[in-house]
Amino acid sequence: MVNLRHIHVMLIVVLLAMLVTPALAQDPNGAETLEGDPNAPVNFAWTLICGFLVMFMQAGFAMVESGLTRAKNTANIMMKNLADFSFGALSYWAVGFALMFGTASGITGLLFGTDGFFLLGDAYDVSTIELWFFQMVFAATAATIVSGAVAERVKFSTYLIASVAITALIYPIYGHWLWGGGWLNAADFMVNLGGGYGALDFAGSGVVHAIGGFIGLAGALLLGPRIGKFRKDGTPVAIPGHALTFAVLGVFILWFGWFGFNPGSTLAATELRISVIAANTVLASAAGAVTTLFITWWRFGKPDVSMTGNGVLGGLVAITASCAWVSPWASVVIGIIAGIVIYVGVWLLDWVLHIDDPVGAVSVHGFNGAWGLLALGIFADGTYGVYTTEGPLVTGLLYGNAGFLAVQAISMVVNFAWAFGLGLILFAALKYTVGIRVPPAEEMQGLDIGEHGVSTYPNFVIAEPVLDGEKA
Amino acid sequence: MVNLRHIHVMLIVVLLAMLVTPALAQDPNGAETLEGDPNAPVNFAWTLICGFLVMFMQAGFAMVESGLTRAKNTANIMMKNLADFSFGALSYWAVGFALMFGTASGITGLLFGTDGFFLLGDAYDVSTIELWFFQMVFAATAATIVSGAVAERVKFSTYLIASVAITALIYPIYGHWLWGGGWLNAADFMVNLGGGYGALDFAGSGVVHAIGGFIGLAGALLLGPRIGKFRKDGTPVAIPGHALTFAVLGVFILWFGWFGFNPGSTLAATELRISVIAANTVLASAAGAVTTLFITWWRFGKPDVSMTGNGVLGGLVAITASCAWVSPWASVVIGIIAGIVIYVGVWLLDWVLHIDDPVGAVSVHGFNGAWGLLALGIFADGTYGVYTTEGPLVTGLLYGNAGFLAVQAISMVVNFAWAFGLGLILFAALKYTVGIRVPPAEEMQGLDIGEHGVSTYPNFVIAEPVLDGEKA
Amino acid sequence: MVNLRHIHVMLIVVLLAMLVTPALAQDPNGAETLEGDPNAPVNFAWTLICGFLVMFMQAGFAMVESGLTRAKNTANIMMKNLADFSFGALSYWAVGFALMFGTASGITGLLFGTDGFFLLGDAYDVSTIELWFFQMVFAATAATIVSGAVAERVKFSTYLIASVAITALIYPIYGHWLWGGGWLNAADFMVNLGGGYGALDFAGSGVVHAIGGFIGLAGALLLGPRIGKFRKDGTPVAIPGHALTFAVLGVFILWFGWFGFNPGSTLAATELRISVIAANTVLASAAGAVTTLFITWWRFGKPDVSMTGNGVLGGLVAITASCAWVSPWASVVIGIIAGIVIYVGVWLLDWVLHIDDPVGAVSVHGFNGAWGLLALGIFADGTYGVYTTEGPLVTGLLYGNAGFLAVQAISMVVNFAWAFGLGLILFAALKYTVGIRVPPAEEMQGLDIGEHGVSTYPNFVIAEPVLDGEKA
Amino acid sequence: MKKIEAIIRTMKFESVKHALESAGFDSMTVTEVKGRGRQKGIVQQWRGAEYVVDLIPKTKIEVVVPDADVEKVIDIIATSAATGQIGDGKIFIAPLEDAIRVRTRERGDTAL
Amino acid sequence: MKKIEAIIRTMKFESVKHALESAGFDSMTVTEVKGRGRQKGIVQQWRGAEYVVDLIPKTKIEVVVPDADVEKVIDIIATSAATGQIGDGKIFIAPLEDAIRVRTRERGDTAL
Amino acid sequence: MKKIEAIIRTMKFESVKHALESAGFDSMTVTEVKGRGRQKGIVQQWRGAEYVVDLIPKTKIEVVVPDADVEKVIDIIATSAATGQIGDGKIFIAPLEDAIRVRTRERGDTAL
Numbered sequence A, B, C: 001m002v003n004l005r006h007i008h009v010m011l012i013v014v015l016l017a018m019l020v021t022p023a024l025a026q027d028p029n030g031a032e033t034l035e036g037d038p039n040a041p042v043n044f045a046w047t048l049i050c051g052f053l054v055m056f057m058q059a060g061f062a063m064v065e066s067g068l069t070r071a072k073n074t075a076n077i078m079m080k081n082l083a084d085f086s087f088g089a090l091s092y093w094a095v096g097f098a099l100m101f102g103t104a105s106g107i108t109g110l111l112f113g114t115d116g117f118f119l120l121g122d123a124y125d126v127s128t129i130e131l132w133f134f135q136m137v138f139a140a141t142a143a144t145i146v147s148g149a150v151a152e153r154v155k156f157s158t159y160l161i162a163s164v165a166i167t168a169l170i171y172p173i174y175g176h177w178l179w180g181g182g183w184l185n186a187a188d189f190m191v192n193l194g195g196g197y198g199a200l201d202f203a204g205s206g207v208v209h210a211i212g213g214f215i216g217l218a219g220a221l222l223l224g225p226r227i228g229k230f231r232k233d234g235t236p237v238a239i240p241g242h243a244l245t246f247a248v249l250g251v252f253i254l255w256f257g258w259f260g261f262n263p264g265s266t267l268a269a270t271e272l273r274i275s276v277i278a279a280n281t282v283l284a285s286a287a288g289a290v291t292t293l294f295i296t297w298w299r300f301g302k303p304d305v306s307m308t309g310n311g312v313l314g315g316l317v318a319i320t321a322s323c324a325w326v327s328p329w330a331s332v333v334i335g336i337i338a339g340i341v342i343y344v345g346v347w348l349l350d351w352v353l354h355i356d357d358p359v360g361a362v363s364v365h366g367f368n369g370a371w372g373l374l375a376l377g378i379f380a381d382g383t384y385g386v387y388t389t390e391g392p393l394v395t396g397l398l399y400g401n402a403g404f405l406a407v408q409a410i411s412m413v414v415n416f417a418w419a420f421g422l423g424l425i426l427f428a429a430l431k432y433t434v435g436i437r438v439p440p441a442e443e444m445q446g447l448d449i450g451e452h453g454v455s456t457y458p459n460f461v462i463a464e465p466v467l468d469g470e471k472a
Numbered sequence D, E, F: 001m002k003k004i005e006a007i008i009r010t011m012k013f014e015s016v017k018h019a020l021e022s023a024g025f026d027s028m029t030v031t032e033v034k035g036r037g038r039q040k041g042i043v044q045q046w047r048g049a050e051y052v053v054d055l056i057p058k059t060k061i062e063v064v065v066p067d068a069d070v071e072k073v074i075d076i077i078a079t080s081a082a083t084g085q086i087g088d089g090k091i092f093i094a095p096l097e098d099a100i101r102v103r104t105r106e107r108g109d110t111a112l
């Protein structure tokens, strides 16, 4: 049964917009909404602008992914990024949003929503559509994360199908469980265990990043490594990306966009906690970068640029769940651990699991997304409530609420099981039907020619570096 | 005669700012404006931030244009983009704004404004300057569109003159007709035909994009094609751009900036319709991209990256006129048609008209700008008024107001005649005086050396792909 | 003694936040702050979003710096930019902010602040942290400016130390003098001389840019020029940057971010002067660009792209101090002079001082920062007060207040002495201990290999242009 | 068997290629090079400093032909690459001892 | 002393290099070239116009060896570069008169 | 007539060019190549994996001169390219049968 008091504030926004206007079930031009809430303009402006920043993260993902891969696949990577945002927006409009934020009563409501398809009917309402917009850019983010993990070998047609499945089904249903009044957040046993609130995830370490990262892990696993990535004895071979300039530009764009992602997730500028959220976001990312910089310096002898960029992103992912509920010093700690997670994660995939993740998507989004969920359970300091200044205030292990850490751990396990499990099913189904991987000859020649019949850089003399792969 | 009730809300803003302060004709520090309107802060913040995003579209234009052209002309393209924003800001400050939004009585007022030059006098006012800022970034956008159509062969000096003429004269006068109380929007016969309002163009499918696109068409026509673009029998030859990475990055930047362009055009966050505008903007662009992706896949055998990028932009241009007045499903339809317009437009120019538009500016901005004006006349659904929630609400053909479609068709024809006509006159005048095209030897060697004495990529070995141009 | 009436408004914000909540010394969730100030949401939203834009300027700096230098050093440059923002955020959190905005009584308070380290204690407050966030991105900007001046030869490890010293100490202490209630702004003799207010610097021509630029000058001087930069007779040799595309993209990103930098510095959208600030910002930069374009055309025969980009930035830096206090026409004048300063500055360093500043950081940020401080003393027109619409209104020489120009001149001299002086000490101390320059062989081969063991562009055939250096 | 190595203007490459093609000489290997002969460098500018790029981008074409065809190929290239201005380029003739087609291991003139 | 100049598929380069290495021929000079022989060009598309990139990126390997090793090297390259498809490439053998090692000024075969 | 082909350190190119110039040998053709001789590769790292870029970027200079000048040019290059460290490079001397100046059709030594 749903404990109404604890339903995610986002849902409330939708409901309110519908309830305060009993005569008219919807308010497509906003006049009544404005009358009912004089703060609506500043909250709309805040939420939309933050949403625009999140949308811009698509450019960041495209730059990071293309920068860390080879020149012969660049057009394909840019196209995948164009396509997943476009297909994602349409899928989330048609189906995803309804599953995630639609209303449904009883048990069904704990699992998914059932109205609002195509934004038709009552959903043609300024508040509902505000929420749709902000959530749509999040959904597209989850989809685009996968792109990096499967880069340089996935068939473009198959990628499109996977991308639609993610934004239409896999992402929204899990999202419902956390943000739409579903069981992880609102089921009685979770609320009781958590001490007044169920599983939380402020801006989506789990909902967006870990989901994307673990689906990517499944994809990378089923695709197998790029040709030449591992020697016969399993040792990884470096396949350097074609332009660190693009990769770091992408990191900066993502960093910038993340200030829409995290602070914007209040959906309200009237929550002045937004300043603390912004500060926590920057501190965790800085700590992640500095940590990775020093670890790589210590381990490899020289500080590594692309890993440091991953360190920034890892810090950002890790703080995303807890950014509203922890204090600045805790953010620094969370970021430091995120930097370590990046290093260990990349090492694990390369040296132990032998899974080829060209851009580090699994470590950045998957492992650090999971860490972010736990970190919230540990460091929440009781200064802020559930998307509101009112109680119950959220506290974690260090502040005496071990139950909440348990709740978060459950949430993390469910997240992994759902994303990795459905990811395996999805990619396996595609593998044994339409196929998921381009032929070896196409992979060697590059997907730009094979999938799109184009060269990204026709005015430059292109070469592949000749690597030996073993230390001299 | 001007029907005051229907004058564009933007003008009202200016007038109000002047009227509410009878003792002081202007309010340069904002204290009185704030007293008179407690919502001024949120509306100023909204409008300015959206204006900043529109300004950032300049980077997007520079990236798209340089990415789709050859390495030997890149510095010239970057310089043109730096210059047209800079010259544009100054021209619009000196002359353009006064013509567009200045007040003038009687017939003159239906044609152009006559005060506010150099932002002197009463124009030194926070509200007027807010409007100036937002409009200036729009004016610069119109100018920069032309840059793409005339790329890789236009003389830099001549380009500067044309650019100033556009932002100082051609753009603002037409803009006055739509947004400054001019005849297309406010003349009695237009208002009567339209059913209570004259021609509309929410954020500038016509005012900004079609004007820019059709001036560009005139320029491309009078310049003639780049050397090697067409065979003797008229069949087009591919001249691949030098870096799709830049081109797609540019698309993402433009996409991001467009969320300032469209939602920002309310000039007020108190118009909560902004959420619907944002949603319509993203849906149309996504539909445009998906449509172009599939059309190119079907026609060329493989999905084309640069055309899909154009599809995004075509969808954005097409929805710009109607974004506040249509529903989400209609936006998807408008975007799908925009994608078709892109494909047909590029084909038309290449294969039928033999006009060389290196980046697709005419199809994206010209043809889709025109389509956007019509689409408004068809799909406006009567949920929103003229930049206000109050009536008259705007309805189009599908909602029973065929007269408004007629009004929009008139607006579209006038737009084409004005932009293409003055474009021809402008470029012809330049052609037969200072000359508009660089010498062939300079064109072969590249405009970077010829116009700026510099190589864009001195650390890379540059090559031109050797093309056969005919299918093997 | 501090004249309380004139303490910088930013300090007031902090104090207020602390004073209005006597029972609770801090307000970490914002409920009380909101109750006390219904305008807090719009002001928080404005300040934070503008802060996000300033943060994004880091990407612009990285692009400008890498674009104007050689391909063999690109990864190093991207890494420096990642690192200085990350280290800067942490240093400013740990130490810098406390020195700059902490409170301290008596003489100490005129020199630096003494509380708020690590944002602990009372600093865990939504208003204080809002201020911290906005100021942190400014501090990081000052640090990153130095990166450009010392590019292509500085040791990475040493650079990190210098960067931390700047954000933790050099920048915040000077910043305190202007913005934190320190002597330049608040000492009685300055206030009296200025005619009611001491030295001012609206958004940091001096505090941020000149400080960064002059520390960079000291660094470039002590490092010495890059190998091959000057002939034995002292004439400079061109060392072209590797990608003007990146450089101009960076200029656009910085331009965009500057609209956060300047208008955001009101820290309040309730100051409607923000529209004038935005307009002044764009006009000065456009004038700077146009001026440099024409000067280089006149002097070199062809308009120079990278110098025109510097012209934009020079105009932006120059208007930063005065953007809230001057009128649009004055901004144009300030920008024109800024363009001249760029040209003369680059010439001075290259031909007279023989100091090697690869990206023009000293001319853009140092010389134009100084010019900006003076320009404020000349053109302030008395329409706006000290971060408020209330008096005293700020007037300069042209409006009869010569004393204020004197105050600004003092501020400028102190700025240069502090930044250049401490810069010399810092880099000299590093030079004679850990060393500041990479070995010549590493410099020839490139810092990417030497410092990070990586090639930025492994898929491209890289070449250095073969220059003769003297006109044929 | 001879190797004919021509260093020509990059912008003349297209017409040389077509001329060779038309005469039945389809095979060639092409390299982007920089060169200097009698032609002066290109004056460029960078932030106010003028400098001469004194090695100009050129295109090198290598065509291996049986001895009998050498003069014909020289003539084709020299004709189609010429503008009459300094910088038109050079053609060098070098002896080759053998050629092997990798795919078939054919050798000598039949491998060309 | 001969110069063996092989123009091979770029994607076969790695295996050719390893094969040469294993046989003790470590030294080589490698250039990115474009070429055309019997292999048809690659059809690409740009905004709807199809076009043939009829010079395909290839890799040129130059190895200078004493006369005695020539056949061995030819065999190694021909074996390791082959796919059996058109486009496998060519090997040319040219006479060299001398070689000088810059560092030591050794000349002749000992300089290789 | 001989072709002198020198593969040198990229960072020594400038001084070789100047040395040749001073001695009156202005003409040359230059190519960016990668090579391997006795010099070990450069160890680089990518995301934690170390790897050896075992073909090092080098610059190839080709100068065609009359037989009489060969030793002089060899000496100039060998002197100006030397650092004494492994990796200084090689100079190869190949016979040429003829040279043609495209612009004038002059042949033989006068075409150089």
Ligand SMILES: Nc1ncnc2c1ncn2[C@@H]1O[C@H](COP(=O)(O)OP(=O)(O)O)[C@@H](O)[C@H]1O
Residues within 6 Å of the ligand: D007, D008, D034, D035, D036, D037, D038, D039, D056, D058, D085, D086, D087, D088, D089, D090, F027, F028, F029, F030, F062, F063, F064, F065, F101, F102, F103, F112
């Ligand atoms: N002696 C030479 N050795 C090597 N390359 C040469 C020689 N002479 C000319 N070249 C190459 O030929 C190109 C064109 O030669 P150039 O002398 O400029 O033309 P022209 O023969 O019309 O005077 C040069 O850029 C250079 O690459």
Ligand SMILES: Nc1ncnc2c1ncn2[C@@H]1O[C@H](COP(=O)(O)OP(=O)(O)O)[C@@H](O)[C@H]1O
Residues within 6 Å of the ligand: D027, D028, D029, D030, D062, D063, D064, D065, D101, D102, D103, D112, E007, E008, E034, E035, E036, E037, E038, E039, E056, E058, E085, E086, E087, E088, E089, E090
């Ligand atoms: N006669 C030739 N002269 C110069 N280069 C040649 C010649 N023949 C072939 N090549 C080079 O060898 C490459 C491969 O030759 P190709 O004919 O495609 O392979 P195959 O021998 O299998 O038919 C070409 O791309 C070209 O660079």
Ligand SMILES: Nc1ncnc2c1ncn2[C@@H]1O[C@H](COP(=O)(O)OP(=O)(O)O)[C@@H](O)[C@H]1O
Residues within 6 Å of the ligand: E027, E028, E029, E030, E062, E063, E064, E065, E101, E102, E103, E112, F007, F008, F034, F035, F036, F037, F038, F039, F056, F058, F085, F086, F087, F088, F089, F090
């Ligand atoms: N036998 C060879 N065949 C072809 N190229 C060679 C040969 N030996 C050397 N080179 C070229 O010369 C360059 C320098 O040679 P290297 O052996 O490293 O210098 P050193 O002669 O000082 O030992 C190599 O990188 C390679 O490009």
